[in-house]
Amino acid sequence: MIDYSALDTLWVLLAAGLVFFMQAGFAMVEAGFTRAKNAGNIIMKNLMDFTVGSLIYWILGFSLMFGVSNAGLIGGVNFLSTGLYEHLGLTIPKEAFLIFQTVFCATAATIVSGAMAERTKFKSYLLYSFVISAVIYPIAGHWIWGGGWLGELGFHDFAGSTVVHSLGGWAALTGAWILGPRLGKYGKDGSIHPIKGHNLTLGALGVFILWFGWFGFNGGSTLEADAVSMAHIFVTTNLAASMGAVMAMTISWTRYGKPDVSITLNGALAGLVGITAGTDIVSPLGAACIGAIAGLTVVLAIELLDQKLKVDDPVGAVSVHGICGAVGTIAVGIFATEGGLLYGGGAQLLLVQLTGVAAIALWTFATTFVLFKAIDLTIGLRVNSEEEVLGLDLKEHGTESYADFEPKVLLDTIQ
Amino acid sequence: MIDYSALDTLWVLLAAGLVFFMQAGFAMVEAGFTRAKNAGNIIMKNLMDFTVGSLIYWILGFSLMFGVSNAGLIGGVNFLSTGLYEHLGLTIPKEAFLIFQTVFCATAATIVSGAMAERTKFKSYLLYSFVISAVIYPIAGHWIWGGGWLGELGFHDFAGSTVVHSLGGWAALTGAWILGPRLGKYGKDGSIHPIKGHNLTLGALGVFILWFGWFGFNGGSTLEADAVSMAHIFVTTNLAASMGAVMAMTISWTRYGKPDVSITLNGALAGLVGITAGTDIVSPLGAACIGAIAGLTVVLAIELLDQKLKVDDPVGAVSVHGICGAVGTIAVGIFATEGGLLYGGGAQLLLVQLTGVAAIALWTFATTFVLFKAIDLTIGLRVNSEEEVLGLDLKEHGTESYADFEPKVLLDTIQ
């Protein structure tokens, strides 16, 4: 116990605090990009997936992820995280590692709420959230970070483009697809009716909070206060996010005639998600390239999902986290200064990266498909149409989020 | 001077920054849970109790709290905090300790504004705020943390469940009770008319900010960057808050038929307040239990106050800070792994904890009763009914907080 580095511990704990704060960012982005009549429900979902997730990850998930590996597939069960976990060889106390991993788990879980917003039963969301934090995320996490087979293969996902963001994004895709679109989103004639977010300033605040927290998300994943690598991570994280925003703005300007605010905000997040896998091993220039790719990808992905596939994802979670997480992870195989294609490393790393992305996608689609279908067939996944029209705040929670303001009733409840 | 630990200092300062940021959390929670027509006033009260408190605590309060003790009752006066304070035996510079204590003092002071919201004269609030930061809090603080009699007794209040939160909560109770309820809250026939908060998303953001800041509040109270204890505190703080939210949600769901958003948010805060006293010396499981107790307590306390005692506390400050602060402090006597009842430590610690809670409650009720009564009899504590109906923003500050939005006039001004 005497050997822990106080400095490393302090950094990991501060980073955990920053990642915790990202929950506020998610809540604000998701609330801001959806309708006022469901804002309380979004808040509640974000709050509860964090709290339920914190508890169940402590009780069970942590051990499945970091317990001694069984054949590289799953960690050994140990309730209440009471084991010693000496095999991890940490320089920080186990509890510091636990809290840091807890907030990561909660991040993966919370991504889904935005994509399934405005029509999911609260009860069912709670159940989903319990299962993903207890089992689905920890097992995938074990594969990559817990001593599992993907980590062994050399898969590089430094702070979780794949294990956190893609996993969350694919779960979001499965959920949004099984749920179906919000009432009124797609006309019978194939027309698309946009449903606007109710609070762009709040959404933007959420993006700034997420970006702020991301310095902890990426930086803390060093698990030690190493001067050079921390500094490098801050720089690459910031450049990729900046480039993501610039790119998304440019593309939206070109394609839709005006620089779109919410898409540009998505672009910054896309850059952040994209750089997360390789933030430690790509150069600043590589980071800017990855940011640009993510910023471009996110706009096209949103279009594809919303307009072609007609999967209704109100906040763009699938595109930002799922698709850009995958793209960013793959990009490591190209831009890694050691082993990357562009740096003469050949296709070896790239193939491993592709394998990891595919494996996690498969795992997530399979497990969440079963999960959501099971929920749908038992307690039901979706509220009824009266509840949806009047809003989840009123029907699911008996509240209204903005009691003193006159709503634009006309627009608010068009079916 | 050469001996200060830069690492310890950095941690305490960062923690002070986090606790400062809790002011934003309080402002958002309190503004969000009250009406739009008083939002500017709430902001102003939060801003001014921090600024006035910062100044007077520096000028006087710090010395009353940490000056050389006079019989364990009060510290020796020393203006502008210019003394050496070597008797404290700090490993960090005095100024680091001063700023950390300043933000704690401001936390105690600001709790009151929520309970007295929407009807208190601004001038009178300023006066209250001055006195609590100059005298009432520092003296109580001296008893516990400044070398006073409660500390000597072995009273354990690690980061201030009692000295900060309960004290703030009891002052809030005295204030709200002397002020009387908001116009229209209670009908002549005993009926209760709910007065809804105007901005639930902002309120939720405030809760997330508070939780984020609480890692500094509890963690920084170590006053040193000790790896093991910092990590332990992060874990227990997070588990108690999570459990508080889960419990409050469950109870509200059971009692009122739906999972209530604002009560669940209160539950998270209740868990945080509850764990503050024992965060360093209860186990993670103990923390979860304390969180659960706080989450249950807060719902019942809100009901009791609002529906039985008819004390109108718009944001639930008395229940969250006063009652859950007391409950959490007492729980230390039960759950402390050394000395707690459940760990075979007997009733000794429990009795000391009860004594401390009672002493601070008495002190606070007595002093704030005199204070608020004196204000009431001189400059008056409450605005007149026209001011209350039209809103404090308009009448006290000549402003409106949301000039571009159409208010729901009907609901806004029902008496």
Add this chain to the structure above:
Amino acid sequence: MIDYSALDTLWVLLAAGLVFFMQAGFAMVEAGFTRAKNAGNIIMKNLMDFTVGSLIYWILGFSLMFGVSNAGLIGGVNFLSTGLYEHLGLTIPKEAFLIFQTVFCATAATIVSGAMAERTKFKSYLLYSFVISAVIYPIAGHWIWGGGWLGELGFHDFAGSTVVHSLGGWAALTGAWILGPRLGKYGKDGSIHPIKGHNLTLGALGVFILWFGWFGFNGGSTLEADAVSMAHIFVTTNLAASMGAVMAMTISWTRYGKPDVSITLNGALAGLVGITAGTDIVSPLGAACIGAIAGLTVVLAIELLDQKLKVDDPVGAVSVHGICGAVGTIAVGIFATEGGLLYGGGAQLLLVQLTGVAAIALWTFATTFVLFKAIDLTIGLRVNSEEEVLGLDLKEHGTESYADFEPKVLLDTIQ
């Protein structure tokens, strides 16, 4: 590389994170203090000046500021910040220094957006933002912090009252003056029609965020985790801000009959801007005095600009950053405990401070005048009146920020 201090690096990086977060503060203050119909545009401007600035500062600006000095006037060009920069003699990695300087640059750039709010073409703002981050700020920064002539002279601007805030403020003044007032602000008969901000709670949140971030802004400028100086800076920063708010409240109360919320918020910021230059070398009492001076100055400056000079600065950026930045820098010559007039240091330092303030003012007025005029004559600086009346959100970005709320149409679009 082996010699970097991990602790120093951690502190500088955390401080950079805090300063980054100030962008959220600026965005919220500026959005909150202007009209709902332009909120998305403000967000977009804040986001893009940060992202564009981050990129161009990395590509070019950093080298102009910190490259080997050419005659004390400008640093040697070096693209993509790839040089070694060993002449800086840093104890932290270059990349840590780069990210810290990047967020400072972005702060200077973003100040302008508030003053030019609600009427500037987005495209033109982007262009301005590019140039200030690429050239104007880096060169001024070189003079003071990069080994340039002002630094050599002994000019003391610890964390940038002048180089960041005044520079931003003077650019804001030039911009607001060339642009002209918002439609309807000043009647033909010389009357003044106030145009209210749309979201005071958001504005207040922004101020709290800025204050929180300022601990990093001032504290991190030590560039090392020195216990005594960090602690001292936290204390002086906090006292000046507190005093600024108290003073501005008092003055507004006296002059306008009621304690004005938005002016008091400006007062806190004025205190922060004012103390930034001397935070390390004035005593706590000196800091309180500087805060008081700034709090008084800001109210009078806002009046002067708005009512006498009729320069329309919706958020008070010129007064807060420009004027209080200058005043705070000059105050160093008076209050510095070593070299200050009041401490028997004579007028020497004071004269140097005056020189520095004047030099930066001249530089900024000259360069931004040319810049804004050039933009005006080519792509145009101001939107047309239809765009201004309907709002930049709609016309520049094709969005509305609060789609679910009924606007007060009447007030919103009065010309």
Add this chain to the structure above:
Amino acid sequence: MDQPIFKVEIITRPGKFEALKEALNELGVMGMTVTNVMGCGVQKGQPANYRGVPYTPSLLPKIKVETVISEVPVEAVIDVAKKVLRTGEIGDGKIFVYPVSNVIRIRNGDEGVTALDNQP
């Protein structure tokens, strides 16, 4: 449709609606529609101050309560409104009475006076 139908439109201070509604309910008037409006008349806005700049708002917030009646006499409604809303101060508001040509209940197609009968 032999009985004439009228719309009584009451423009008054916000915050008075609950009292008015109760009084009208007692009279048997159960249906009404309320709108937020801004008005100017004899009453003027009070001079105020924004960031140091004095100004006087030209419109004041009011509520407009509309009720269409037939069996209850217009005078009775007016009397009740006057009783409940009068403070004697400027700004109490005005009542306008309009002729109505017809009333239809959408739910069941009732027309005329029957459509105003509020028994479900």
Add this chain to the structure above:
Amino acid sequence: MDQPIFKVEIITRPGKFEALKEALNELGVMGMTVTNVMGCGVQKGQPANYRGVPYTPSLLPKIKVETVISEVPVEAVIDVAKKVLRTGEIGDGKIFVYPVSNVIRIRNGDEGVTALDNQP
């Protein structure tokens, strides 16, 4: 101005406007004005709960659609509205018909029935 002009005022559930508008457009009614209102009638608010305290809202959100017509017969508009808006449940709302004395188009000064013609 030989042809009588009427205002048809439809008070109904929010969320029904798009359907109503389309149906009226088909009938040739192109101009209409919509307002958010709060109403009470047969339909009562549903009991709810705020922080544990039960209460019943006394007003419900509704929309008011006003259309001034002359050539299109009032009955046709009423029939269409009944068809589109009727659910048979309490709260479907009411239609009020008022006489109109005159109509003017500001843009070109057209008066009376011509002013209602919506060809630009």
Add this chain to the structure above:
Amino acid sequence: MDQPIFKVEIITRPGKFEALKEALNELGVMGMTVTNVMGCGVQKGQPANYRGVPYTPSLLPKIKVETVISEVPVEAVIDVAKKVLRTGEIGDGKIFVYPVSNVIRIRNGDEGVTALDNQP
């Protein structure tokens, strides 16, 4: 109540109210009530774009200014409104004139034309 009373209802672009009010005040019309409304008519919403999806809003924000008059002739009000509000562009709006049966001032019980006299 020998003199007929009319309500003139002006639906026009937001942002025009101040000018209209001043012009009406000059004419001696002091009382008016303003409401936010959404309207459709000849003018259509402009095609826009939300997150890449094109759409056209079907309603446009307008203001409704109502003034009840008697001594001031309806024509004078109409003329003033036309003068102040006409841009010649589609969307200038419409004026509707309605008969009013009675007016009551709540403050003192004045009825009919006297109730419209805005001397306190």
